Amino acid sequence: MHDEYELIVIGGGPAGLGAALSAREHGLERILVVERDVQLGGILNQCIHNGFGLHYFGEELTGPEYAARLIDRLNGQAIDVLCDAMVLEIIPGENGHTLRLMSADCGYRTVGSQAIILAMGCRERTRGAIQIPGTRAAGIFTAGTAQRYVNIEGYMVGRRIIILGSGDIGLIMARRMVLEGATVVACVEIMPYPGGLTRNIVQCLQDFDIPLYLSHTITRIEGKQRVEKVIVQEVDDRFHPIDGTDIAFDVDTVLLSVGLIPENELSRAAGVEIDSKTSGPIVYENGETSVPGIFACGNVLHVHDLVDFVTTESEGAGKAAAEYVLRRIDVLEKRIYEKVSHDDVNLQSPSYDDPQKVACEAEHARASHDDVERSALIDDLSKKLVQGRSYCLSIVRDETISYTVPQRIRVQRVDKQVSVFFRVKNPQKMPKCIVFRDGERIVASFRRPYMMPGEMERVTLTREQLDDVCGNELLISVEEIR
Amino acid sequence: MKEYVCIICPRGCHLAVDEENDYAVTGNGCLRGAAYGREEAMHPTRIVTSSVRVRSRIHPRCPVKTDKAIAKSDIMKAMLLLDDVELSPPVRRGDVVIASLFGGEANFIATRDIDE
Numbered sequence: 237m238h239d240e241y242e243l244i245v246i247g248g249g250p251a252g253l254g255a256a257l258s259a260r261e262h263g264l265e266r267i268l269v270v271e272r273d274v275q276l277g278g279i280l281n282q283c284i285h286n287g288f289g290l291h292y293f294g295e296e297l298t299g300p301e302y303a304a305r306l307i308d309r310l311n312g313q314a315i316d317v318l319c320d321a322m323v324l325e326i327i328p329g330e331n332g333h334t335l336r337l338m339s340a341d342c343g344y345r346t347v348g349s350q351a352i353i354l355a356m357g358c359r360e361r362t363r364g365a366i367q368i369p370g371t372r373a374a375g376i377f378t379a380g381t382a383q384r385y386v387n388i389e390g391y392m393v394g395r396r397i398i399i400l401g402s403g404d405i406g407l408i409m410a411r412r413m414v415l416e417g418a419t420v421v422a423c424v425e426i427m428p429y430p431g432g433l434t435r436n437i438v439q440c441l442q443d444f445d446i447p448l449y450l451s452h453t454i455t456r457i458e459g460k461q462r463v464e465k466v467i468v469q470e471v472d473d474r475f476h477p478i479d480g481t482d483i484a485f486d487v488d489t490v491l492l493s494v495g496l497i498p499e500n501e502l503s504r505a506a507g508v509e510i511d512s513k514t515s516g517p518i519v520y521e522n523g524e525t526s527v528p529g530i531f532a533c534g535n536v537l538h539v540h541d542l543v544d545f546v547t548t549e550s551e552g553a554g555k556a557a558a559e560y561v562l563r564r565i566d567v568l569e570k571r572i573y574e575k576v577s578h579d580d581v582n583l584q585s586p587s588y589d590d591p592q593k594v595a596c597e598a599e600h601a602r603a604s605h606d607d608v609e610r611s612a613l614i615d616d617l618s619k620k621l622v623q624g625r626s627y628c629l630s631i632v633r634d635e636t637i638s639y640t641v642p643q644r645i646r647v648q649r650v651d652k653q654v655s656v657f658f659r660v661k662n663p664q665k666m667p668k669c670i671v672f673r674d675g676e677r678i679v680a681s682f683r684r685p686y687m688m689p690g691e692m693e694r695v696t697l698t699r700e701q702l703d704d705v706c707g708n709e710l711l712i713s714v715e716e717i718r
Numbered sequence: 719m720k721e722y723v724c725i726i727c728p729r730g731c732h733l734a735v736d737e738e739n740d741y742a743v744t745g746n747g748c749l750r751g752a753a754y755g756r757e758e759a760m761h762p763t764r765i766v767t768s769s770v771r772v773r774s775r776i777h778p779r780c781p782v783k784t785d786k787a788i789a790k791s792d793i794m795k796a797m798l799l800l801d802d803v804e805l806s807p808p809v810r811r812g813d814v815v816i817a818s819l820f821g822g823e824a825n826f827i828a829t830r831d832i833d834e
């Protein structure tokens with residue numbers, strides 16, 4: 237382990253591994269991956285079910301197999317790995333960032349790095365976060381904790397089980413518990429539609445005849461030492477329990493699958509701007525956060541249901557971090573930033589400079605040894621660029637969309653295309669269209685036969701489409717097909 | 719006409735299978751979905767994943783899966799077979815844990831490497 241790195245990746249799950257590999261491929265030589273667990277692989281180690289990798293590897297793998305493929309690749313590379321080590325603090329700096337970490341092997345350490353990739357994943361919401369009344373009996377677990385106990389540590393968590401929430405982890409655990417000999421009496425979901433992937437409803441609940449109660453919730457947990465009974469009630473459209481709809485279930489275990497929250501304590505403390513909708517950092521088209529040189533990918537950025545998308549996203553972040561470190565563009569961009577915030581420039585003009593020419597001029601400016609001259613050249617270039625077009629597009633959404641990632645796009649940074657991930661707020665059953673508009677005009681549209689809030693959508697905007705945008709906002713919404 | 723949700727990959731395409739018309743499948747996003755829809759209507763099968771005991775310093779469990787889908791009706795029987803298995807490291811992913819389930823072509827194989 238060195239004292240200085242070009243890139244430190246925090247988290248050794250699929251996001252961290254993908255990002256480190258991609259940064260290496262794009263030219264970085266001093267990379268460190270820090271992982272809190274004793275092994276790499278992240279959440280995939282406990283996801284022993286299959287369903288990973290069909291998009292990315294073209295075959296269906298289990299979680300550990302998917303992780304092993306990435307770890308094998310990593311082992312062949314000059315990338316430092318520090319497991320059993322936890323990053324405690326990120327201190328951002330003008331000329332590189334500092335990390336404080338605690339490691340089983342090397343104790344308390346301070347390490348410098350020019351770029352940082354946040355890949356800390358997410359954690360589960362707990363009973364406290366949703367406040368179920370009742371006793372504090374043993375036998376209440378988050379589904380992911382139960383998954384770890386059963387699949388990694390080899391403990392069974394209960395015999396008669398009820399599951400609250402129909403998120404994927406809950407569904408996967410319903411099947412897992414039945415296979416291990418337990419009885420799963422029900423899966424209870426407060427929303428009128430299931431939270432997890434449809435395939436998991438089919439193969440985890442329907443295959444084993446586990447009833448799914450939609451628009452229901454657990455309103456009471458009873459039991460002295462151990463859970464003995466739970467009361468389930470139907471809820472109205474404002475999620476208030478309806479009197480007289482009580483159903484009692486005799487169970488010894490409650491598994492909570494009530495959502496995941498990106499783990500952003502470190503990011504927040506480092507001053508990274510957080511989106512209240514995703515609970516993850518606000519990012520630009522390349523995964524860069526509001527702090528220059530700090531990037532984010534994977535579940536720390538927004539909760540993914542497909543690891544394949546995590547891998548693709550993290551490769552983008554790894555590449556972007558490499559570009560940042562290799563000083564291809566950032567010095568220039570920083571100046572442009574300052575310009576944008578200080579000058580009252582015209583952001584509406586549709587014409588802009590040829591990116592090739594810009595890159596060439598930027599190179600020329602940077603090569604200049606005379607400080608004053610360099611500064612003048614960069615200023616000049618910034619002005620041209622800024623006057624040329626809107627520098628940064630914000631993606632705004634209407635009430636049909638719950639969030640997008642990225643939230644901002646620096647158009648001239650987009651090479652050929654940029655993927656925008658989002659979730660719809662409500663199920664869209666009939667064929668619909670995803671539409672991007674600037675003002676009244678449609679910039680791009682994408683048809684879909686149906687869309688569910690539980691399934692993340694991805695669409696790709698091309699550079700041409702982005703260039704076509706007037707103004708500095710791009711509205712995304714779901715509309716009827718006309 | 720029977721309706722299914724394809725479970726081959728997480729996209730979850732909504733399939734319609736026409737038994738009258740040689741089990742023709744519509745709604746599939748790819749060819750694997752067509753094959754799945756036909757199979758599901760004729761004789762449903764599943765890949766089974768679970769874990770077995772392993773005498774490892776780090777992990778007491780080793781994850782396993784069937785390398786081919788087995789009949790849905792055989793799932794619980796297959797699970798019982800795993801109860802008696804105990805592996806010793808080193809384990810390589812792909813190692814056969816139980817060969818030829820019920821005399822058929824499917825095996826239980828390990829899905830992770832366990833060195834020590």
Ligand SMILES: Cc1cc2nc3c(=O)[nH]c(=O)nc-3n(C[C@H](O)[C@H](O)[C@H](O)COP(=O)(O)OP(=O)(O)OC[C@H]3O[C@@H](n4cnc5c(N)ncnc54)[C@H](O)[C@@H]3O)c2cc1C
Pocket residue numbers: 246247248249250251252270271272273277278279280283286287288289321322323324355356357358380383404405408499502533534535536539540541542543544546728
């Ligand atoms: C139960 C479950 C089932 C799933 N099923 C599927 C499926 O069938 N198909 C599919 O494609 N996808 C599935 N997914 C989704 C996919 O597994 C995740 O989206 C993906 O693993 C997220 O990767 P990540 O690297 O962002 O996070 P993680 O895998 O969580 O990795 C984050 C890592 O960061 C480490 N870390 C956190 N904080 C620190 C710190 N301060 N210092 C050092 N290290 C730190 C953690 O220890 C962890 O190892 C499932 C997910 C879950 C939870």
Ligand code: SF4
Pocket residue numbers: 724725726727728729730731745746747748749750751752
């Ligand atoms: S039809 Fe193809 S794309 Fe659709 S869910 Fe099945 S495997 Fe996935």
